[in-house]
Amino acid sequence: MTSKTSGPETARPPGPRPRPGGRTARTRRQVLDAVLAELGEHGYDGLTVEAVAARAGVHRTTVYRRWRDVGGLLADVLDAAGTDDWGPPDTGSLEDDLAGLNEEIHDALTARPPVVPALIAASFRSPQAAEAQRRLWDDRYARCEVVVERALARGDLPPGTEARPLLVAATAPLYHQLLLLGTAPDPLLARRAARATALAAAAGAFTGRQPAADS
Amino acid sequence: MTSKTSGPETARPPGPRPRPGGRTARTRRQVLDAVLAELGEHGYDGLTVEAVAARAGVHRTTVYRRWRDVGGLLADVLDAAGTDDWGPPDTGSLEDDLAGLNEEIHDALTARPPVVPALIAASFRSPQAAEAQRRLWDDRYARCEVVVERALARGDLPPGTEARPLLVAATAPLYHQLLLLGTAPDPLLARRAARATALAAAAGAFTGRQPAADS
Numbered sequence: 001m002t003s004k005t006s007g008p009e010t011a012r013p014p015g016p017r018p019r020p021g022g023r024t025a026r027t028r029r030q031v032l033d034a035v036l037a038e039l040g041e042h043g044y045d046g047l048t049v050e051a052v053a054a055r056a057g058v059h060r061t062t063v064y065r066r067w068r069d070v071g072g073l074l075a076d077v078l079d080a081a082g083t084d085d086w087g088p089p090d091t092g093s094l095e096d097d098l099a100g101l102n103e104e105i106h107d108a109l110t111a112r113p114p115v116v117p118a119l120i121a122a123s124f125r126s127p128q129a130a131e132a133q134r135r136l137w138d139d140r141y142a143r144c145e146v147v148v149e150r151a152l153a154r155g156d157l158p159p160g161t162e163a164r165p166l167l168v169a170a171t172a173p174l175y176h177q178l179l180l181l182g183t184a185p186d187p188l189l190a191r192r193a194a195r196a197t198a199l200a201a202a203a204g205a206f207t208g209r210q211p212a213a214d215s
Numbered sequence: 216m217t218s219k220t221s222g223p224e225t226a227r228p229p230g231p232r233p234r235p236g237g238r239t240a241r242t243r244r245q246v247l248d249a250v251l252a253e254l255g256e257h258g259y260d261g262l263t264v265e266a267v268a269a270r271a272g273v274h275r276t277t278v279y280r281r282w283r284d285v286g287g288l289l290a291d292v293l294d295a296a297g298t299d300d301w302g303p304p305d306t307g308s309l310e311d312d313l314a315g316l317n318e319e320i321h322d323a324l325t326a327r328p329p330v331v332p333a334l335i336a337a338s339f340r341s342p343q344a345a346e347a348q349r350r351l352w353d354d355r356y357a358r359c360e361v362v363v364e365r366a367l368a369r370g371d372l373p374p375g376t377e378a379r380p381l382l383v384a385a386t387a388p389l390y391h392q393l394l395l396l397g398t399a400p401d402p403l404l405a406r407r408a409a410r411a412t413a414l415a416a417a418a419g420a421f422t423g424r425q426p427a428a429d430s
Contacts, residue, residue, distance in 0.1 A: 177383060195415075203414040204414070205411035
Protein backbone atom coordinates (compact mmCIF):
# COMPACT_ATOMS: atom_id res chain seq x y z
CA MET A 1 0.00 0.00 0.00
CA THR A 2 1.80 3.06 -1.19
CA SER A 3 -0.31 6.13 -1.60
CA LYS A 4 -3.52 7.29 0.01
CA THR A 5 -5.02 7.91 -3.39
CA SER A 6 -4.28 4.71 -5.21
CA GLY A 7 -7.06 2.23 -4.62
CA PRO A 8 -8.30 0.13 -7.50
CA GLU A 9 -10.33 3.09 -8.63
CA THR A 10 -7.88 5.87 -8.59
CA ALA A 11 -5.69 7.76 -10.87
CA ARG A 12 -2.83 8.42 -8.58
CA PRO A 13 -1.38 11.85 -9.20
CA PRO A 14 1.59 10.83 -11.28
CA GLY A 15 4.61 10.78 -9.02
CA PRO A 16 8.02 9.47 -10.06
CA ARG A 17 7.68 7.20 -13.09
CA PRO A 18 9.55 3.92 -13.55
CA ARG A 19 11.87 5.36 -16.22
CA PRO A 20 11.99 9.12 -15.78
CA GLY A 21 14.05 9.43 -18.94
CA GLY A 22 14.82 13.02 -19.77
CA ARG A 23 12.92 15.94 -21.14
CA THR A 24 10.05 14.11 -22.80
CA ALA A 25 9.18 12.34 -19.58
CA ARG A 26 9.54 15.57 -17.63
CA THR A 27 7.21 17.38 -20.00
CA ARG A 28 4.68 14.58 -19.71
CA ARG A 29 4.80 14.72 -15.94
CA GLN A 30 4.34 18.50 -15.93
CA VAL A 31 1.41 18.26 -18.31
CA LEU A 32 -0.33 15.43 -16.46
CA ASP A 33 0.17 17.18 -13.13
CA ALA A 34 -1.41 20.27 -14.68
CA VAL A 35 -4.39 18.22 -15.85
CA LEU A 36 -4.97 16.94 -12.31
CA ALA A 37 -4.60 20.40 -10.81
CA GLU A 38 -7.04 21.92 -13.31
CA LEU A 39 -9.52 19.10 -12.79
CA GLY A 40 -9.32 19.44 -9.02
CA GLU A 41 -9.84 23.18 -9.19
CA HIS A 42 -12.31 23.61 -12.02
CA GLY A 43 -13.63 20.17 -12.95
CA TYR A 44 -14.03 19.00 -16.49
CA ASP A 45 -15.56 22.26 -17.64
CA GLY A 46 -12.41 24.14 -16.73
CA LEU A 47 -10.20 21.72 -18.58
CA THR A 48 -8.83 23.09 -21.82
CA VAL A 49 -5.62 22.36 -23.65
CA GLU A 50 -4.72 26.04 -23.28
CA ALA A 51 -5.19 26.06 -19.50
CA VAL A 52 -3.22 22.85 -19.11
CA ALA A 53 -0.38 24.12 -21.30
CA ALA A 54 -0.22 27.43 -19.45
CA ARG A 55 -0.19 25.74 -16.06
CA ALA A 56 2.45 23.24 -17.13
CA GLY A 57 4.64 25.93 -18.67
CA VAL A 58 4.63 24.04 -21.97
CA HIS A 59 3.81 25.43 -25.40
CA ARG A 60 0.26 24.58 -26.33
CA THR A 61 1.25 23.23 -29.73
CA THR A 62 3.33 20.62 -27.88
CA VAL A 63 0.24 19.56 -25.96
CA TYR A 64 -1.94 19.50 -29.08
CA ARG A 65 0.65 17.48 -30.99
CA ARG A 66 1.11 14.85 -28.32
CA TRP A 67 -2.33 14.61 -26.69
CA ARG A 68 -4.58 16.16 -29.33
CA ASP A 69 -7.44 17.14 -26.97
CA VAL A 70 -8.87 16.97 -23.48
CA GLY A 71 -9.90 13.35 -23.95
CA GLY A 72 -6.33 12.42 -24.84
CA LEU A 73 -5.03 14.23 -21.77
CA LEU A 74 -7.48 12.48 -19.46
CA ALA A 75 -6.74 9.08 -20.95
CA ASP A 76 -3.01 9.59 -20.46
CA VAL A 77 -3.49 10.65 -16.83
CA LEU A 78 -5.40 7.43 -16.23
CA ASP A 79 -2.93 5.29 -18.15
CA ALA A 80 -0.04 6.84 -16.23
CA ALA A 81 -1.73 5.95 -12.95
CA GLY A 82 -1.62 2.30 -14.00
CA THR A 83 2.17 2.23 -14.22
CA ASP A 84 2.91 2.58 -10.51
CA ASP A 85 3.76 -0.23 -8.14
CA TRP A 86 0.60 -0.05 -6.07
CA GLY A 87 -0.53 -3.20 -4.33
CA PRO A 88 -3.32 -4.03 -1.90
CA PRO A 89 -2.80 -4.42 1.87
CA ASP A 90 -1.54 -7.75 3.25
CA THR A 91 -2.71 -8.05 6.83
CA GLY A 92 -3.26 -11.78 7.11
CA SER A 93 -7.06 -11.38 7.18
CA LEU A 94 -9.45 -11.04 4.25
CA GLU A 95 -11.69 -8.60 6.11
CA ASP A 96 -8.78 -6.43 7.15
CA ASP A 97 -7.25 -6.47 3.66
CA LEU A 98 -10.59 -5.38 2.20
CA ALA A 99 -11.08 -2.74 4.90
CA GLY A 100 -7.65 -1.28 4.18
CA LEU A 101 -8.40 -1.23 0.48
CA ASN A 102 -11.74 0.43 1.11
CA GLU A 103 -10.13 3.04 3.32
CA GLU A 104 -7.88 4.00 0.42
CA ILE A 105 -10.91 4.26 -1.84
CA HIS A 106 -12.79 6.27 0.76
CA ASP A 107 -9.88 8.69 1.12
CA ALA A 108 -9.53 9.05 -2.64
CA LEU A 109 -13.23 9.72 -3.14
CA THR A 110 -13.44 12.28 -0.34
CA ALA A 111 -10.10 14.04 -0.79
CA ARG A 112 -9.94 17.78 -1.43
CA PRO A 113 -9.64 18.89 -4.15
CA PRO A 114 -11.86 16.10 -5.50
CA VAL A 115 -9.51 14.94 -8.25
CA VAL A 116 -10.64 11.32 -8.42
CA PRO A 117 -14.38 12.10 -8.55
CA ALA A 118 -13.64 14.72 -11.21
CA LEU A 119 -11.73 12.14 -13.25
CA ILE A 120 -14.57 9.64 -12.98
CA ALA A 121 -17.13 12.30 -13.88
CA ALA A 122 -14.98 13.31 -16.85
CA SER A 123 -14.94 9.72 -18.06
CA PHE A 124 -18.71 10.02 -18.56
CA ARG A 125 -18.01 12.70 -21.13
CA SER A 126 -15.02 11.45 -23.05
CA PRO A 127 -15.18 7.97 -24.58
CA GLN A 128 -11.39 7.92 -24.68
CA ALA A 129 -11.19 8.72 -20.96
CA ALA A 130 -13.92 6.17 -20.24
CA GLU A 131 -11.85 3.46 -21.93
CA ALA A 132 -8.77 4.47 -19.98
CA GLN A 133 -10.72 4.57 -16.72
CA ARG A 134 -11.91 1.02 -17.34
CA ARG A 135 -8.38 -0.16 -18.15
CA LEU A 136 -7.19 1.35 -14.89
CA TRP A 137 -9.98 -0.20 -12.85
CA ASP A 138 -9.36 -3.56 -14.51
CA ASP A 139 -5.67 -3.32 -13.66
CA ARG A 140 -6.42 -2.38 -10.04
CA TYR A 141 -8.89 -5.20 -9.55
CA ALA A 142 -6.44 -7.64 -11.13
CA ARG A 143 -3.77 -6.56 -8.66
CA CYS A 144 -6.24 -7.01 -5.79
CA GLU A 145 -7.05 -10.60 -6.69
CA VAL A 146 -4.06 -11.68 -4.60
CA VAL A 147 -6.05 -10.69 -1.51
CA VAL A 148 -8.56 -13.42 -2.31
CA GLU A 149 -5.88 -15.89 -3.39
CA ARG A 150 -4.13 -15.49 -0.05
CA ALA A 151 -7.39 -16.05 1.83
CA LEU A 152 -8.00 -19.19 -0.22
CA ALA A 153 -4.45 -20.40 0.49
CA ARG A 154 -5.02 -19.88 4.23
CA GLY A 155 -8.19 -21.96 4.01
CA ASP A 156 -10.33 -18.98 5.03
CA LEU A 157 -12.69 -19.22 2.03
CA PRO A 158 -14.64 -22.02 0.38
CA PRO A 159 -12.70 -23.53 -2.55
CA GLY A 160 -13.82 -22.08 -5.85
CA THR A 161 -14.42 -18.58 -4.47
CA GLU A 162 -14.05 -16.13 -7.35
CA ALA A 163 -11.95 -13.08 -6.74
CA ARG A 164 -13.43 -10.48 -9.09
CA PRO A 165 -17.09 -10.49 -7.99
CA LEU A 166 -15.94 -10.59 -4.37
CA LEU A 167 -13.78 -7.52 -4.92
CA VAL A 168 -16.54 -5.68 -6.76
CA ALA A 169 -18.99 -6.45 -3.96
CA ALA A 170 -16.54 -5.22 -1.34
CA THR A 171 -15.74 -1.93 -3.05
CA ALA A 172 -18.98 -1.02 -4.84
CA PRO A 173 -20.78 0.45 -1.79
CA LEU A 174 -18.01 3.05 -1.47
CA TYR A 175 -18.49 4.31 -5.00
CA HIS A 176 -22.24 4.08 -4.71
CA GLN A 177 -22.53 6.10 -1.53
CA LEU A 178 -19.78 8.63 -2.04
CA LEU A 179 -19.96 9.16 -5.79
CA LEU A 180 -23.54 8.44 -6.85
CA LEU A 181 -25.62 9.02 -3.73
CA GLY A 182 -23.34 11.85 -2.63
CA THR A 183 -23.46 10.99 1.05
CA ALA A 184 -21.03 12.56 3.50
CA PRO A 185 -17.75 10.81 4.32
CA ASP A 186 -18.56 7.89 6.61
CA PRO A 187 -15.78 6.51 8.79
CA LEU A 188 -17.58 3.18 9.23
CA LEU A 189 -18.37 2.59 5.58
CA ALA A 190 -15.04 1.02 4.57
CA ARG A 191 -15.08 -1.48 7.41
CA ARG A 192 -18.75 -2.30 7.08
CA ALA A 193 -18.53 -3.10 3.37
CA ALA A 194 -15.41 -5.19 3.99
CA ARG A 195 -17.05 -7.10 6.80
CA ALA A 196 -20.27 -7.77 4.88
CA THR A 197 -18.30 -9.11 1.93
CA ALA A 198 -16.03 -11.27 4.06
CA LEU A 199 -19.06 -12.78 5.81
CA ALA A 200 -20.83 -13.40 2.52
CA ALA A 201 -17.68 -14.93 1.01
CA ALA A 202 -17.19 -17.25 3.99
CA ALA A 203 -20.80 -18.36 3.53
CA GLY A 204 -20.09 -19.29 -0.08
CA ALA A 205 -21.61 -16.31 -1.90
CA PHE A 206 -18.82 -16.10 -4.48
CA THR A 207 -18.26 -19.72 -5.40
CA GLY A 208 -18.90 -20.53 -9.01
CA ARG A 209 -21.16 -18.79 -11.48
CA GLN A 210 -24.32 -20.65 -10.49
CA PRO A 211 -25.43 -19.49 -7.04
CA ALA A 212 -28.96 -19.92 -5.74
CA ALA A 213 -30.49 -18.84 -9.07
CA ASP A 214 -31.77 -22.36 -9.58
CA SER A 215 -33.10 -22.78 -6.06
CA MET B 216 -43.41 -3.89 -9.04
CA THR B 217 -44.81 -1.86 -11.85
CA SER B 218 -42.40 -0.98 -14.58
CA LYS B 219 -39.23 -2.53 -15.88
CA THR B 220 -37.47 0.78 -15.47
CA SER B 221 -38.43 1.79 -11.99
CA GLY B 222 -35.91 0.39 -9.54
CA PRO B 223 -34.72 2.62 -6.71
CA GLU B 224 -32.34 4.23 -9.14
CA THR B 225 -34.50 5.05 -12.02
CA ALA B 226 -36.35 7.89 -13.49
CA ARG B 227 -39.29 6.07 -14.89
CA PRO B 228 -40.36 7.55 -18.16
CA PRO B 229 -43.31 9.56 -16.99
CA GLY B 230 -46.41 7.58 -17.70
CA PRO B 231 -49.86 8.50 -16.42
CA ARG B 232 -49.52 10.90 -13.50
CA PRO B 233 -51.63 10.69 -10.34
CA ARG B 234 -53.63 13.83 -11.22
CA PRO B 235 -53.47 14.34 -14.98
CA GLY B 236 -55.29 17.65 -14.64
CA GLY B 237 -55.71 19.37 -17.95
CA ARG B 238 -53.52 21.23 -20.38
CA THR B 239 -50.71 22.20 -18.00
CA ALA B 240 -50.21 18.60 -16.98
CA ARG B 241 -50.40 17.50 -20.60
CA THR B 242 -47.77 20.00 -21.63
CA ARG B 243 -45.53 18.87 -18.81
CA ARG B 244 -45.88 15.26 -19.85
CA GLN B 245 -45.08 16.08 -23.47
CA VAL B 246 -42.02 18.08 -22.47
CA LEU B 247 -40.69 15.48 -20.03
CA ASP B 248 -41.23 12.69 -22.54
CA ALA B 249 -39.30 14.77 -25.06
CA VAL B 250 -36.44 15.19 -22.58
CA LEU B 251 -36.22 11.41 -22.12
CA ALA B 252 -36.37 10.80 -25.86
CA GLU B 253 -33.65 13.36 -26.58
CA LEU B 254 -31.48 11.97 -23.78
CA GLY B 255 -31.89 8.43 -25.01
CA GLU B 256 -31.01 9.38 -28.57
CA HIS B 257 -28.36 12.03 -28.15
CA GLY B 258 -27.28 12.04 -24.51
CA TYR B 259 -26.74 15.16 -22.50
CA ASP B 260 -24.86 16.88 -25.28
CA GLY B 261 -27.89 16.72 -27.54
CA LEU B 262 -30.18 18.13 -24.90
CA THR B 263 -31.20 21.73 -25.58
CA VAL B 264 -34.34 23.62 -24.67
CA GLU B 265 -34.93 24.17 -28.39
CA ALA B 266 -34.71 20.48 -29.27
CA VAL B 267 -36.98 19.52 -26.38
CA ALA B 268 -39.57 22.17 -27.29
CA ALA B 269 -39.56 21.16 -30.95
CA ARG B 270 -39.93 17.49 -30.12
CA ALA B 271 -42.73 18.17 -27.62
CA GLY B 272 -44.55 20.47 -30.02
CA VAL B 273 -44.49 23.23 -27.43
CA HIS B 274 -43.32 26.81 -27.89
CA ARG B 275 -39.81 27.21 -26.59
CA THR B 276 -40.70 30.29 -24.55
CA THR B 277 -43.11 28.07 -22.61
CA VAL B 278 -40.26 25.72 -21.84
CA TYR B 279 -37.89 28.53 -20.89
CA ARG B 280 -40.50 30.14 -18.65
CA ARG B 281 -41.39 26.99 -16.77
CA TRP B 282 -38.11 25.04 -16.67
CA ARG B 283 -35.57 27.77 -17.39
CA ASP B 284 -32.79 25.48 -18.69
CA VAL B 285 -31.60 21.93 -19.24
CA GLY B 286 -30.87 21.48 -15.55
CA GLY B 287 -34.45 22.42 -14.71
CA LEU B 288 -35.78 19.97 -17.27
CA LEU B 289 -33.66 17.12 -15.96
CA ALA B 290 -34.59 17.85 -12.37
CA ASP B 291 -38.28 17.80 -13.24
CA VAL B 292 -37.94 14.48 -15.07
CA LEU B 293 -36.38 13.01 -11.96
CA ASP B 294 -38.91 14.57 -9.60
CA ALA B 295 -41.76 13.32 -11.77
CA ALA B 296 -40.36 9.79 -11.54
CA GLY B 297 -40.74 10.00 -7.76
CA THR B 298 -44.49 10.52 -7.92
CA ASP B 299 -45.42 7.06 -9.15
CA ASP B 300 -46.66 4.21 -7.01
CA TRP B 301 -43.66 1.97 -7.47
CA GLY B 302 -42.94 -0.54 -4.74
CA PRO B 303 -40.40 -3.34 -4.31
CA PRO B 304 -41.19 -7.04 -4.84
CA ASP B 305 -42.82 -9.01 -2.01
CA THR B 306 -41.91 -12.67 -2.48
CA GLY B 307 -41.69 -13.84 1.12
CA SER B 308 -37.90 -14.13 0.98
CA LEU B 309 -35.29 -11.42 1.50
CA GLU B 310 -32.99 -12.87 -1.14
CA ASP B 311 -35.76 -13.14 -3.71
CA ASP B 312 -37.05 -9.63 -2.98
CA LEU B 313 -33.53 -8.26 -3.45
CA ALA B 314 -33.00 -10.31 -6.59
CA GLY B 315 -36.23 -8.98 -8.09
CA LEU B 316 -35.25 -5.45 -7.23
CA ASN B 317 -31.82 -5.97 -8.75
CA GLU B 318 -33.35 -7.38 -11.92
CA GLU B 319 -35.30 -4.15 -12.33
CA ILE B 320 -32.11 -2.15 -11.84
CA HIS B 321 -30.24 -4.39 -14.26
CA ASP B 322 -32.94 -3.92 -16.89
CA ALA B 323 -33.01 -0.16 -16.40
CA LEU B 324 -29.24 0.16 -16.67
CA THR B 325 -28.99 -2.00 -19.80
CA ALA B 326 -32.14 -0.87 -21.64
CA ARG B 327 -31.92 0.62 -25.14
CA PRO B 328 -31.94 3.54 -25.59
CA PRO B 329 -29.89 4.02 -22.42
CA VAL B 330 -32.13 6.62 -20.80
CA VAL B 331 -31.31 5.87 -17.18
CA PRO B 332 -27.52 5.83 -17.66
CA ALA B 333 -27.86 9.08 -19.62
CA LEU B 334 -29.85 10.65 -16.77
CA ILE B 335 -27.26 9.57 -14.21
CA ALA B 336 -24.43 10.83 -16.41
CA ALA B 337 -26.27 14.13 -16.84
CA SER B 338 -26.56 14.48 -13.09
CA PHE B 339 -22.76 14.72 -12.98
CA ARG B 340 -23.04 17.88 -15.03
CA SER B 341 -25.99 19.73 -13.57
CA PRO B 342 -26.04 20.41 -9.82
CA GLN B 343 -29.82 20.80 -10.01
CA ALA B 344 -30.20 17.40 -11.68
CA ALA B 345 -27.75 15.87 -9.19
CA GLU B 346 -29.92 17.08 -6.32
CA ALA B 347 -33.04 15.68 -7.96
CA GLN B 348 -31.29 12.38 -8.68
CA ARG B 349 -30.39 12.07 -5.01
CA ARG B 350 -33.93 12.89 -3.92
CA LEU B 351 -35.20 10.16 -6.23
CA TRP B 352 -32.71 7.59 -5.00
CA ASP B 353 -33.50 8.50 -1.41
CA ASP B 354 -37.20 8.04 -2.09
CA ARG B 355 -36.63 4.68 -3.80
CA TYR B 356 -34.44 3.35 -1.02
CA ALA B 357 -36.98 4.53 1.56
CA ARG B 358 -39.70 2.60 -0.25
CA CYS B 359 -37.47 -0.49 -0.30
CA GLU B 360 -36.91 -0.49 3.44
CA VAL B 361 -40.10 -2.51 3.80
CA VAL B 362 -38.25 -5.46 2.26
CA VAL B 363 -35.94 -5.51 5.27
CA GLU B 364 -38.73 -4.80 7.74
CA ARG B 365 -40.67 -7.79 6.44
CA ALA B 366 -37.61 -10.03 6.78
CA LEU B 367 -37.13 -8.80 10.34
CA ALA B 368 -40.79 -9.46 11.12
CA ARG B 369 -40.43 -13.00 9.77
CA GLY B 370 -37.45 -13.53 12.06
CA ASP B 371 -35.15 -14.03 9.08
CA LEU B 372 -32.63 -11.39 10.16
CA PRO B 373 -30.82 -10.59 13.41
CA PRO B 374 -32.68 -7.92 15.41
CA GLY B 375 -31.21 -4.47 14.84
CA THR B 376 -30.42 -5.08 11.18
CA GLU B 377 -30.39 -1.70 9.45
CA ALA B 378 -32.25 -1.41 6.18
CA ARG B 379 -30.39 1.32 4.31
CA PRO B 380 -26.82 -0.07 4.33
CA LEU B 381 -28.21 -3.50 3.49
CA LEU B 382 -30.07 -2.09 0.49
CA VAL B 383 -27.03 -0.12 -0.67
CA ALA B 384 -24.86 -3.23 -0.40
CA ALA B 385 -27.37 -5.27 -2.38
CA THR B 386 -27.76 -2.81 -5.23
CA ALA B 387 -24.34 -1.13 -5.46
CA PRO B 388 -22.65 -3.92 -7.48
CA LEU B 389 -25.20 -3.39 -10.27
CA TYR B 390 -24.38 0.28 -10.63
CA HIS B 391 -20.69 -0.39 -10.21
CA GLN B 392 -20.43 -3.03 -12.89
CA LEU B 393 -22.91 -1.73 -15.42
CA LEU B 394 -22.43 2.02 -15.04
CA LEU B 395 -18.87 2.58 -13.84
CA LEU B 396 -16.97 -0.50 -14.99
CA GLY B 397 -19.06 -0.72 -18.14
CA THR B 398 -19.26 -4.52 -18.17
CA ALA B 399 -21.70 -6.32 -20.42
CA PRO B 400 -25.17 -7.23 -19.15
CA ASP B 401 -24.77 -10.18 -16.79
CA PRO B 402 -27.81 -12.38 -16.15
CA LEU B 403 -26.34 -13.71 -12.90
CA LEU B 404 -25.35 -10.37 -11.42
CA ALA B 405 -28.72 -9.47 -9.90
CA ARG B 406 -29.09 -12.79 -8.13
CA ARG B 407 -25.50 -12.98 -6.99
CA ALA B 408 -25.54 -9.53 -5.38
CA ALA B 409 -28.86 -10.34 -3.71
CA ARG B 410 -27.58 -13.64 -2.40
CA ALA B 411 -24.31 -12.22 -1.08
CA THR B 412 -26.16 -9.48 0.78
CA ALA B 413 -28.76 -11.84 2.22
CA LEU B 414 -25.99 -14.14 3.47
CA ALA B 415 -24.06 -11.24 4.98
CA ALA B 416 -27.22 -9.86 6.59
CA ALA B 417 -28.10 -13.22 8.11
CA ALA B 418 -24.58 -13.33 9.55
CA GLY B 419 -25.12 -9.98 11.25
CA ALA B 420 -23.25 -7.68 8.88
CA PHE B 421 -25.82 -4.88 9.07
CA THR B 422 -26.65 -4.76 12.77
CA GLY B 423 -25.85 -1.45 14.43
CA ARG B 424 -23.27 1.09 13.46
CA GLN B 425 -20.34 -0.54 15.25
CA PRO B 426 -19.35 -3.70 13.39
CA ALA B 427 -15.93 -5.29 13.76
CA ALA B 428 -14.18 -1.91 13.54
CA ASP B 429 -13.14 -2.27 17.16
CA SER B 430 -11.96 -5.85 16.83
